Amino acid sequence: MPRLDPSEPKGAIEALTTMWTIRRFEEALEDLYSRGMLHGTNHLSIGQEAVAVGACGALDEGDFITSTHRGHGHSIAHGADPELMFAELLGRDTGYCGGRGGSMHIADVGAGNLGANGIVAGSMTLSVGAALSQHLLGSSAVVLCFFGDGATNEGSFHEALNLAAVWQLPVVFVCENNQYGMSMASDLSTAGESVAARGTAYGLEGVQLDGNDLPAMFEGVANAVAAARDGHGPALLEAITYRYRGHSKSDRNLYRTQEEIEQWRTERDPIARFEARLLDEGAVDQEAIDTARQAARERIRDAVKAAVKAPEPSVDVLEEAVYASR
Amino acid sequence: MPRLDPSEPKGAIEALTTMWTIRRFEEALEDLYSRGMLHGTNHLSIGQEAVAVGACGALDEGDFITSTHRGHGHSIAHGADPELMFAELLGRDTGYCGGRGGSMHIADVGAGNLGANGIVAGSMTLSVGAALSQHLLGSSAVVLCFFGDGATNEGSFHEALNLAAVWQLPVVFVCENNQYGMSMASDLSTAGESVAARGTAYGLEGVQLDGNDLPAMFEGVANAVAAARDGHGPALLEAITYRYRGHSKSDRNLYRTQEEIEQWRTERDPIARFEARLLDEGAVDQEAIDTARQAARERIRDAVKAAVKAPEPSVDVLEEAVYASR
Amino acid sequence: MPAADTTDRIEGPVSTEVQTTTYAKAIAAAIRTAMQDDERVFMAGEDIGIYGGAFGVTDGLLEEFGEQRIRDTPISEDAIVGMAVGAAITGTRPIVEMQFSDFVVNAMDPLVNQAAKLHFMYGGNVEVPMVLRLPGGAGTGAAAQHSQSLEAWFAHVPGLKVVAPSTVQDAHDLLFAALLDPNPVVVVEHKLLYKREGELVARATPGDSPATIGDAVVLREGTDLTVASYSLNTHKALEAAEQLAAEGTEVEVVDLRTLRPLDTETVIDSVSRTGKLLVTHEAPAAVGIGAEVVAAVAGSRAFDHLLAPIVRVCGRENPIPYAPGLEEATIPQTEDLVEAMRALAAEDV
């Protein structure tokens, strides 16, 4: 049973709130960065919120996700606490990784978040192993594996999909096709008709989804998750979406036009579209929507406030931090 | 222009002679091994001769091949001298690699043989680079890349095909699907309908060929080579064939039945089929066929005789052998 | 529980009586015992099932444990190791057999960027209990891409542990130690050791293994010079020491056993007594394990006791050649060790 049901008001508002939370979270990062409070690298998913929220909403308690370098949305959608995420990004002791990992390594294994990954396609083979162990342990948990369009040209993508397919493991592979891998347009770097079409190589019927349409994302992933849980093996989904911000701070956006960015923002923004749809359908009223936005804004504001107060980790932790001990 | 034309008698006899030469070469290796004269590992392609001879015959002078751990046939079909190959396998100074490489590394770069490779799928990405350099240097040479069915599950297969496809390079990828990767039946290790079907992922229309039918192999590869030379980019061909011998000497053949082996031998042997066909069509007479066999037998016998007499390399070569110098 | 038998294969769990068996069978016995002891343990690798593994180590395990736990894989080293990492962090205990150590080049990301770093990067919130077995080494005429000794790479990576047992008993016991360790452990196995026989007390359960990762052992005591080695070369060192004893030179042989963390104390103690050190392994000398052993000693209290330059007898700085004569010349032979030990012993003080 999916933990979210965006088709009824409560679930819809929950989904909307989470999308706003993700967006506000990343806007807050931009703010912290501009104020010189944030160091290191991070990658923003603003514009892609519906993929994370729709997909993770289709999971059940006990299911797992593996994420990418652009994983803030995945973590929040899977239930991460923004305060602990901010703390991690600020390099604080209270962060998810005690400040050791930063943006690209936020994980909460206990809660089923097997982690963001700094290596493109690096978590794809891990997702297969997580699914295998669940199978061996007799659990019915499913693994949701996020990756980008650029990742589909890594050998790991190929080996992971083949292995999951021959072993018929419950992995739902969700490609966030935001059109670019850093500066490389997906169609220049990726041969073949589409990412979904690559499913053929593994006997999988790849499915394209509108990644900026929350209900569509939710439904597409929910179907794949149900099938995987029922033992029908892995699925390959391609969510068409778009990244508004540069790849990272060093990006001058020379490889695309402002018009292109503006068009996606104004015509296909996942949050605006979902709000409009809810109002259309009369599922919820403007007040409920304003409340959701407000809730997200406040949650993020409070999270930042708390996180900046957190202490920095002591150097003494390093000695014992490398190896686990029994 | 293909250097071979098996549709006319001269070319047919040449192809037949080469197939016999390959088979006799590998039978001679078995003999040398049983007499304790051959050390190390080697992998025999007995039963797969039509793939090598048909494919390499479709090339023109100046074209390149990259080969595999099971590459004796590819080398001979591409014009290698059996005597220098025996010398290499016997670890002699006169061998193609001066005894440094052995069976898995026979190469004759000057003659366009970029080498056998001990790493499964290891030469696939190299073939893409060879094709790129020909393109950059303004040459019209084509690269023929051999690999096995098991190799199609390596990430290198995926990355090589994608890169060749996005760069539209003249590489003809020929998969020798001999049904097994060591002990793993291809259909247990490889998801999807077929190797050819994996072409879809790269916008290539994969083609299956009867790898035990020499004219069919020749024609299929000749078409792909012509298209590649004309700038239409890479091709993915899947040659269906079968390995009679074990994967290597340590193989107890527990993963397949004797019946299966016998059936391929008796019903689909590439040499017997080609001979029968030539006689049927009256293209050549029995005498010509006997002469071809005889020629191959003698060539191999003389080659072994000469090779065993060759000197072993001196240890002094090692010092200077690691780095090229200008 | 079946008692120890004298058949070709060792069935685990077994009684604790001493028996003579091979290095390969001692590993197989440990795997069998571990799998009987812990449902979470499983194996994955190329041709480890019906084929029994390229070197026969897993022969018979498929029949005993079935294909759910003895998993033949596609030829996908990256996915095999990455899968193992994912399985290890979610409750199971994978043992991966890399068919030849040389193929680990295809799995360096999951091993080095994932397995070695997850526990640290995630702030200690995850453990990666996996074992990666690497059959390596030269001497079989398999040439440059099937004969490497790459352990130096792994010993350079914080987060990994590396063991390289030389004896039949250690091959058995250290595999248990590796399996019980909550961290990724690379097991370096030399192909030429598999058929080597030795005495084994097969443990009834993994917990019965006395072996600890990180402890070297003095296999032969001596007063004139110290030789440090591991894996196959430990045996060559012992043979050479035997010869020198006949000449009146007493060589102390330290078997490192673990390469990360390295037990430098045992070497330093020995050198502090003998004043002379020779390190030998099959991998090339340059930036190899031997360099670390020398550096550890040269930077230690043993420095004041050093009576002669420290000697390394390692593989030549060239890829492993195919021709028998060239291959033999590339890797250190017992005779090379005898000569080097003689020369070092003769260094007047």
Next chain:
Amino acid sequence: MPAADTTDRIEGPVSTEVQTTTYAKAIAAAIRTAMQDDERVFMAGEDIGIYGGAFGVTDGLLEEFGEQRIRDTPISEDAIVGMAVGAAITGTRPIVEMQFSDFVVNAMDPLVNQAAKLHFMYGGNVEVPMVLRLPGGAGTGAAAQHSQSLEAWFAHVPGLKVVAPSTVQDAHDLLFAALLDPNPVVVVEHKLLYKREGELVARATPGDSPATIGDAVVLREGTDLTVASYSLNTHKALEAAEQLAAEGTEVEVVDLRTLRPLDTETVIDSVSRTGKLLVTHEAPAAVGIGAEVVAAVAGSRAFDHLLAPIVRVCGRENPIPYAPGLEEATIPQTEDLVEAMRALAAEDV
């Protein structure tokens, strides 16, 4: 030919007058000059075209040489390096930029099993003239998977050459040397060096470069102790030496520049004079380049001149952490070197 200009970018070929520029621009100038000089030279890598490379090194090259010779690739490190090997053995001269050195884990097969071994395995019948640039190192808050210094691995592989320039001039000259070398050369570049300024005499043609692979250089002469380093840490060593000079201790600083083949003679000569050696680099000490330098000295004629245990000041044995404080504590800082040098200088003899 256009004369040297003072614009933001160095146009090659240029006059030989001295100018001040950055390490990154010195590399770019060398690439530009090499590509103008030799049609066979081309570049491949991720985002090296319109993006200009993750660190801006290739900025402007696409406009000048076009997409045939400045090739943006898919995210496929294995194919990028393997492609380069295939191109190198068939008549062209590839320069590959690995976006971060950490990603080379995905290309270890083409680099180690192919590029490094083909010339040897094929009996000398092929050359592999390729250059692989690896931006590495910590200090940017990029965490464990984007900050490694992996040069020790490559220096352990027969068949590879490894250079690690520290100065602007060497970054320029050694790139030419690498390009003219008929073997695969790995160029280790520390991210923090790219923006560093220094003097450059830009060469008009690759052949004008006086740099040779395999030669270390004494950047500062001293009589009290020798410090050996490379890449970024050479600068930290020079800064520390400056501070010690103020205290009356004269430190000799050797910049190794090439890590394989290592110029041990220059270090041995120096240590034979000073009697004390300290080696520093950012990578962890265990089985690192420093261990090899120590082992080379401890096994040499310099042994008899050694007055104190050899000291290594290297990266901590943990992955690179994200938090600034932890990252700083993980890599050796100038202050750590000052203290270590002081202590070593004080060792009474």
